[in-house]
Amino acid sequence: MTNAPRHFSALAKRSSEPPISWLMKLALDRPDLISLAVGFTDNETLPVEEVGALTRAILQRPKTARAALQYGTTIGLLQLRRELLRRWQKQDGISKSRITTDDIVVTDGSQQLLYLVSEVLCDPGDIVIVEDPTYFVYLGIVEAMGIRAVGFDSISYLKSKLDDLKRRRLLSRLKMLYLVTYFQNPTGRTWSLEMRRELLAIVKHYERAAGHPVYIVEDAAYRDLRFEGDPAVAGFKSLDLRNERVIYTNTLTKPFATGFRIGYGILPPSLGRAVLRSKGNHDFGTSNFLQTILARALAEGVYDRHLPIIADGYRRKRDVMMEELERAFGCSGASAKRRNSDAMLTICASQKRGYTNTEEGVHKALFNKPHGGMYVWVELDPGVNTGVKSRLFKRALDAGVLYVPGEMCYCNDPSRPIPQNCMRLSFGAPTIQQIQKGIRLLANALG
Amino acid sequence: MTNAPRHFSALAKRSSEPPISWLMKLALDRPDLISLAVGFTDNETLPVEEVGALTRAILQRPKTARAALQYGTTIGLLQLRRELLRRWQKQDGISKSRITTDDIVVTDGSQQLLYLVSEVLCDPGDIVIVEDPTYFVYLGIVEAMGIRAVGFDSISYLKSKLDDLKRRRLLSRLKMLYLVTYFQNPTGRTWSLEMRRELLAIVKHYERAAGHPVYIVEDAAYRDLRFEGDPAVAGFKSLDLRNERVIYTNTLTKPFATGFRIGYGILPPSLGRAVLRSKGNHDFGTSNFLQTILARALAEGVYDRHLPIIADGYRRKRDVMMEELERAFGCSGASAKRRNSDAMLTICASQKRGYTNTEEGVHKALFNKPHGGMYVWVELDPGVNTGVKSRLFKRALDAGVLYVPGEMCYCNDPSRPIPQNCMRLSFGAPTIQQIQKGIRLLANALG
Numbered sequence: 099m100t101n102a103p104r105h106f107s108a109l110a111k112r113s114s115e116p117p118i119s120w121l122m123k124l125a126l127d128r129p130d131l132i133s134l135a136v137g138f139t140d141n142e143t144l145p146v147e148e149v150g151a152l153t154r155a156i157l158q159r160p161k162t163a164r165a166a167l168q169y170g171t172t173i174g175l176l177q178l179r180r181e182l183l184r185r186w187q188k189q190d191g192i193s194k195s196r197i198t199t200d201d202i203v204v205t206d207g208s209q210q211l212l213y214l215v216s217e218v219l220c221d222p223g224d225i226v227i228v229e230d231p232t233y234f235v236y237l238g239i240v241e242a243m244g245i246r247a248v249g250f251d252s253i254s255y256l257k258s259k260l261d262d263l264k265r266r267r268l269l270s271r272l273k274m275l276y277l278v279t280y281f282q283n284p285t286g287r288t289w290s291l292e293m294r295r296e297l298l299a300i301v302k303h304y305e306r307a308a309g310h311p312v313y314i315v316e317d318a319a320y321r322d323l324r325f326e327g328d329p330a331v332a333g334f335k336s337l338d339l340r341n342e343r344v345i346y347t348n349t350l351t352k353p354f355a356t357g358f359r360i361g362y363g364i365l366p367p368s369l370g371r372a373v374l375r376s377k378g379n380h381d382f383g384t385s386n387f388l389q390t391i392l393a394r395a396l397a398e399g400v401y402d403r404h405l406p407i408i409a410d411g412y413r414r415k416r417d418v419m420m421e422e423l424e425r426a427f428g429c430s431g432a433s434a435k436r437r438n439s440d441a442m443l444t445i446c447a448s449q450k451r452g453y454t455n456t457e458e459g460v461h462k463a464l465f466n467k468p469h470g471g472m473y474v475w476v477e478l479d480p481g482v483n484t485g486v487k488s489r490l491f492k493r494a495l496d497a498g499v500l501y502v503p504g505e506m507c508y509c510n511d512p513s514r515p516i517p518q519n520c521m522r523l524s525f526g527a528p529t530i531q532q533i534q535k536g537i538r539l540l541a542n543a544l545g
Numbered sequence: 546m547t548n549a550p551r552h553f554s555a556l557a558k559r560s561s562e563p564p565i566s567w568l569m570k571l572a573l574d575r576p577d578l579i580s581l582a583v584g585f586t587d588n589e590t591l592p593v594e595e596v597g598a599l600t601r602a603i604l605q606r607p608k609t610a611r612a613a614l615q616y617g618t619t620i621g622l623l624q625l626r627r628e629l630l631r632r633w634q635k636q637d638g639i640s641k642s643r644i645t646t647d648d649i650v651v652t653d654g655s656q657q658l659l660y661l662v663s664e665v666l667c668d669p670g671d672i673v674i675v676e677d678p679t680y681f682v683y684l685g686i687v688e689a690m691g692i693r694a695v696g697f698d699s700i701s702y703l704k705s706k707l708d709d710l711k712r713r714r715l716l717s718r719l720k721m722l723y724l725v726t727y728f729q730n731p732t733g734r735t736w737s738l739e740m741r742r743e744l745l746a747i748v749k750h751y752e753r754a755a756g757h758p759v760y761i762v763e764d765a766a767y768r769d770l771r772f773e774g775d776p777a778v779a780g781f782k783s784l785d786l787r788n789e790r791v792i793y794t795n796t797l798t799k800p801f802a803t804g805f806r807i808g809y810g811i812l813p814p815s816l817g818r819a820v821l822r823s824k825g826n827h828d829f830g831t832s833n834f835l836q837t838i839l840a841r842a843l844a845e846g847v848y849d850r851h852l853p854i855i856a857d858g859y860r861r862k863r864d865v866m867m868e869e870l871e872r873a874f875g876c877s878g879a880s881a882k883r884r885n886s887d888a889m890l891t892i893c894a895s896q897k898r899g900y901t902n903t904e905e906g907v908h909k910a911l912f913n914k915p916h917g918g919m920y921v922w923v924e925l926d927p928g929v930n931t932g933v934k935s936r937l938f939k940r941a942l943d944a945g946v947l948y949v950p951g952e953m954c955y956c957n958d959p960s961r962p963i964p965q966n967c968m969r970l971s972f973g974a975p976t977i978q979q980i981q982k983g984i985r986l987l988a989n990a991l992g
Contacts, residue, residue, distance in 0.1 A: 102665070102819050105720070105757035109823070110665035116825030119619045126618055138616050146610040149834075153600050163593040167804040169585050171573055172566045206653050206828040213827050218549070218557035238826045273552070310552035357614040357833040372549050376556070378563030379685045380660050380827070381653045385835060386804035387596075 108222070113242040117234055117506050124500060125527075132536040135500040137283065137472060138527035139356045143411040148400050149355060152391050162390070170386035172378050174204025174362070178389045181396035182362055186346065189321070190332045195339040201370050203377065204384050208319055208349040208361030211373070212276075213239055214380070215315060215345055215363065218372040219273045220245050225263070227256070227275040230514065231475070231507030231522075233283045233317065236276055240509065246271070247509035253296060260304045269304060274313040274345075280330055281320040281471030284507050284522035288470070291331045298337050313369070314338075315345045319361075320471035322353040325409035325416070327469040341366050350392050353408055354401055358388050412472060415525040418533050419474055420467055426541035472526035475504070478519045482544070485518055493543040499536045555669070560689040564681055564953050571947060572974075579983040582947040584730065584919060585974035586803045590858040595847050596802060599838050609837070617833035619825050621651025621809070625836045628843035629809055633793065636768070637779045642786035648817050650824065651831050655766055655796040655808030658820070659723075660686055661827070662762060662792055662810070665819040666720040667692050672710070674703070674722040677961065678922070678954030678969075680730045680764065683723055687956065693718070694956035700743060707751045716751060721760040721792075727777050728767040728918030731954050731969035735917070738778045745784050760816070761785075762792045766808075769800040771917035772856035772863070788813050797839050800855055801848055805835050859919060862972040865980050866921055867914055873988035919973035922951070925966045929991070932965055940990040946983045 102110040125133040157163045173179070179199040187193070205211040220226065222244030228236070230249035240247045248263075250256040263269050275297075279289045289297075298314070305312050316334040324330055338344035341364075349361040365373060377383075395401040468474060484490055484503045491503060504520025525533055549557040572580040604610045620626070626646040634640070652658040667673065669691030675683070677696035687694045695710075697703040710716050722744075726736045736744075745761070752759050763781040771777055785791035788811075796808040812820060824830075842848040915921060931937055931950045938950060951967025972980055 101815075103757070103815055105666075106819055107665055107668045107671075109668075110819045113665075113819070113822040113826065115818075115822050116619075116829065119821065119825045119829065122616070122618050122829070136616075141611045141615060144611050144614040146604055146607065146614065149614065150601070150604040153604075154597070157593055157597040157600075160593065164588045164591050167591040167593065167596065167802040168588060169569070169583075169803045171569055172563075206831070209826075210828045218554055218560075219552075221554045221556075224554075235826070235829060242823065242826050310550070355614040355834065356616045357837075359828065359830065359832045368548075368550055371562075372553055372557045372560070374566065375560040375562050376689065378566045379560065379656075379682070379689050381657045381806065382563065382566065382569070382682065383806065384653070385806045385832060387802065388832060388835070390804075 108244065109242050112244055113238070116238040117502075121500070121502065131495075131498055131500055132528060132532045132539065133500045134523045134525070134528060134533070134536050134540070135502045136527060137524055139352055139472070140408065140411045140415070140526060142529075143408045145355055145400070145404050148395065148404060149391065152394050152398075152400065156390055156394065166387045166390035168386060170383050170389065172383045173200075173374055174202065174384060175386060175389040175393055177397070178204060178393035179362075181393055182364075185396065186335065186364060190336040192336060192339065196341045197335075197339070197364060201341060201367060202362055202364050203370060203373055204360065204362045204389060205377070206361070206381070206384050207351055207359040208317065208347045208363070209235060210377075210380070211345075211347045211361055211363040212236055212315070212317070214373045214376050215274070215313075215347075215365070215369070216240070216243055216245065218369070218376050219313065223271060225268060225272045227259075227272070228509050229277060229282070230509070230511075231284055231504060231520070232276065232509065233278050234502070234506045236317075237506075237509055247511055249509045249511040249514050253293070253300070256297075257300060260300065264304065264307050269308040270310070272304075272308055272312055274315050275301065276315045276317065277334075278317045278319065279321075279333060280318050281323060281468055281473075283320065283471065284473045284502070284504070285475040286466065286468030286471055286473055288330060289334075294331075294334050294337060298334065298343075301343070311343055311366075313343055313345055313366075315347065318346060318348045319352060321348060322405055323408065323412060323472065324470035325413035330470070335364060345369065350396075350401070353405055354392070354395065358392065360384060360388050360392055412525065415528075415530060415533060416468060416474075418530050419523065419525045419537065422534055422537035423474070423476070426537055472524050474523045474525065476521045476523060477504075477517070478521070478544075480519050483518045484521045488518075490543055493545070494540055497539040497543050499539040499543070501540065555691065556689050559691055560685070563685040564949075568947070568949065578942075578945055578947055579975060579979045579986065580947045581970045581972070581975060581980070581983050581987070582949045583974060584971055586799055586919070587855065587858045587862070587973060589976075590855045592802055592847070592851050595842065595851060596838065599841050599845075599847065603837055603841065613834045613837035615833060617830050617836065619830045620647075620821055621649065621831060622833060622836040622840055624844070625651060625840035626809075628840055629811075632843065633782070633811060636777075637783040639783060639786065643788045644782075644786070644811060648788060648814060649809055649811050650817060650820055651807065651809045651836060652824070653808070653828070653831050654798055654806040655764065655794045655810070656682060657824075657827070658792075658794045658808055658810040659683055659762070659764070661820045661823050662721070662760075662794075662812070662816070663687070663690055663692065665816070665823055666760065670718060672715065672719045674706075674719070675956050676724060676729070677956070677958075678731055678951060678967070679723065679956065680725050681949070681953045683764075684953075684956055694958055696956045696958045696961050700740070700747070703744075704747060707747065711751065711754050716755040717757070719751075719755055719759055721762050722748065723762045723764065724781075725764045725766065726768075726780060727765050728770060728915055728920075730767065730918065731920045731949070731951075732922040733913065733915030733918055733920055735777060736781075741778075741781050741784060745781065745790075748790070758790055758813075760790055760792055760813075762794065765793060765795045766799060767918035768795060769852055770855065770859060770919065772860035773916040777917070782811060792816065797843075797848070800852055801839070801842065805839065807831060807835050807839055859972065862975075862977060862980060863915060863921075865977050866970065866972045866984065869981055869984035870921070870923070873984055919971050921970045921972065923968045923970060924951075924964070925968070925991075927966055930965045931968045935965075937990055940992075941987055944986040944990050946986040946990070948987065
């Protein structure tokens with residue numbers, strides 16, 4: 099799979115090039131290319147003036163300036179962790195819990211938190227359950243660490259799979275479920291509170307057979323990128339106030355300045371300690387300068403005042419992408435809507451039957467017009483192959499437009515076939531004109 | 546060793562709390578404490594105005610501002626890698642080599658590069674050779690990854706050890722040598738060019754029996770923190786212009802703004818590719834904003850103009866620490882000087898016999914008055930125990946002064962005893978007054 103030499107480690111041999119690396123490289127190397135692929139954020143709404151003002155304020159006083167330019171602690175800046183705790187309490191409506199600033203670890207993007215948690219929990223052969231489809235960069239970690247991934251797209255399938263693991267005496271190898279819970283990458287779906295409760299109950303039930311806590315990693319990376327609908331539902335962490343089972347991770351990057359790469363996790367104490375010990379070896383602390391800027395951005399409300407500006411930009415782009423998709427595929431309203439029994443993940447859109455335009459239903463979570471995040475998941479006719487080596491991908495690239503083949507977003511679970519007819523489109527980075535042109539080129543490539 | 550629960554990974558179970566984490570925490574939690582322990586840098590000479598001007602320049606133009614606040618690539622900003630390549634060529638006097646910007650990876654401090662290289666080369670049970678003593682944070686990586694460490698303090702011992710490994714058919718498990726080559730942490734020693742040549746020849750000799758390249762990781766973290774003597778000698782990388790065997794790593798953090806945490810590595814291509822694949826999983830790229838600031842700092846000469854300012858500060862502090870040590874221990878000049886056969890690592894200083902004040906000899910490398918870096922290594926009488934649980938460490942802490950027990954700087958090599966009578970003192974962070982008071986308190990604690 100990789101060309102790592104024989105004398106490299108098992109991890110190196112398992113690590114293929116992460117798709118994100120070549121997608122980013124393709125996009126940066128061909129500035130003419132319209133990238134509907136990478137999850138870059140909107141250039142127009144980056145907080146240029148805000149960062150300028152915050153930086154000036156920090157650097158103009160010798161005391162704050164020197165503290166910002168000096169090393170910090172491995173766990174992260176206390177002022178920032180205080181702001182993050184407050185923010186989580188407010189968003190989840192929590193007045194009292196066992197969670198303190200000691201349970202929060204600041205990391206180099208939320209990606210580093212995912213790496214650290216996986217690394218301290220999983221040995222090769224251990225099992226992690228992920229959504230089908232899921233965030234493909236997390237699948238790179240799974241592959242590199244030799245973790246066995248199990249995919250699910252409905253609660254009923256999850257239960258049958260857990261029963262199967264129990265029967266095969268494999269539950270002791272199950273370490274965690276990785277879930278992208280708000281405006282999911284790639285499907286745009288949000289977990290309802292009822293679904294969260296149900297999942298948590300299931301996990302607790304099977305834990306007895308596992309013989310140890312089975313953790314839920316809640317990746318809330320898109321939570322603050324909401325541009326429509328009611329305030330997002332409370333997270334899994336609000337159902338775990340004793341802080342025993344849920345790892346909450348989020349980023350301060352996507353809804354503000356992606357060039358910062360600052361994320362964080364709220365973790366159960368024993369797991370937090372293990373993550374911290376490992377982070378001590380990784381880098382012994384994230385940039386204190388960036389943490390100082392973000393702590394101030396949160397404390398002074400700059401961050402929250404910037405959110406609606408970003409939201410406006412994304413909503414407008416989402417609308418344009420929807421319009422173009424409807425035009426290109428001859429939308430016929432809700433005619434092609436499909437659901438499966440618990441309707442968790444199914445997205446529908448097809449070239450022939452028209453693009454489906456359903457309302458968001460938090461409980462049913464049948465998304466395709468996302469109310470947040472930056473992704474539209476397109477399911478084409480079963481016969482259409484969207485893969486990296488497909489005719490369509492090549493034709494699209496030749497025409498000057500890049501998308502993420504849906505196959506990249508599925509884990510390597512031998513018990514499940516990987517759909518070949520999906521694609522992830524992002525309206526984050528491209529301009530409105532690029533979205534319009536990109537979707538048209540894509541429709542032409544479909545021919 | 547750790548309290549990681551049974552269901553955590555083998556890595557988590559092997560990872561004890563890195564000493565740096567609690568040293569940093571102790572120092573930050575007790576602001577009254579005089580820390581001669583942590584490797585924080587000098588507060589007074591941090592480039593506050595410089596960072597302000599660079600940031601303003603970047604943010605005032607929308608194009609550069611947006612690029613800086615947007616994601617970058619996993620490998621790092623091209624402008625920065627160009628500057629780093631130029632800088633290395635200039636410092637090592639190289640006009641032609643196989644090394645290009647594609648061989649440079651920007652990381653979250655050089656620590657992350659050390660983690661990545663170790664991770665892609667080593668499986669548990671593999672062998673890494675380190676200096677005795679060495680940078681203790683690297684030893685945390687060694688422990689967590691289950692790497693067997695072999696320590697050496699002379700070329701002759703190294704040879705005998707390699708012969709021993711060969712006899713025991715263990716050379717195939719030897720992956721790399723980790724060396725801090727300029728103003729070493731903790732001894733202040735610099736490797737001479739002759740010694741480098743000799744070591745490289747030895748490595749090449751034993752490589753045949755190993756059956757694969759044995760890499761030399763050259764950690765040059767203190768190279769730019771030179772405040773006395775001739776320009777530092779060329780690095781190991783200058784002896785590896787075909788880019789096959791040496792990993793050069795350095796930081797832009799220590800000699801500029803530690804709060805940035807930006808390092809980099811120059812690596813042989815196959816290793817660079819593996820490191821990049823793994824970095825894609827770790828965080829898929831270091832802060833583009835910080836990289837943009839540093840690229841500009843290098844391109845405009847801000848970085849290089851700042852070096853003498855920092856050097857002046859450190860030289861002055863080094864002198865004060867020397868004076869105080871001489872006063873405290875009744876220095877008798879060079880009387881207590883000792884050498885071993887190839888004089889690579891021996892440092893001498895003793896309470897009774899007086900503190901030794903020898904000139905730097907790059908070839909002999911018998912340091913204790915460092916010409917760069919920020920550390921003084923003190924060897925006390927054999928009967929004095931400096932360990933974490935010693936009477937001395939506790940007395941010093943009670944008196945309000947913190948040092949790094951020398952024992953922390955030795956790898957866990959069962960074939961070698963760990964000296965108990967050494968300490969690492971840093972003059973990086975404390976003020977001149979704190980150094981004076983700190984050494985006096987330390988001398989009192991010694992009783």
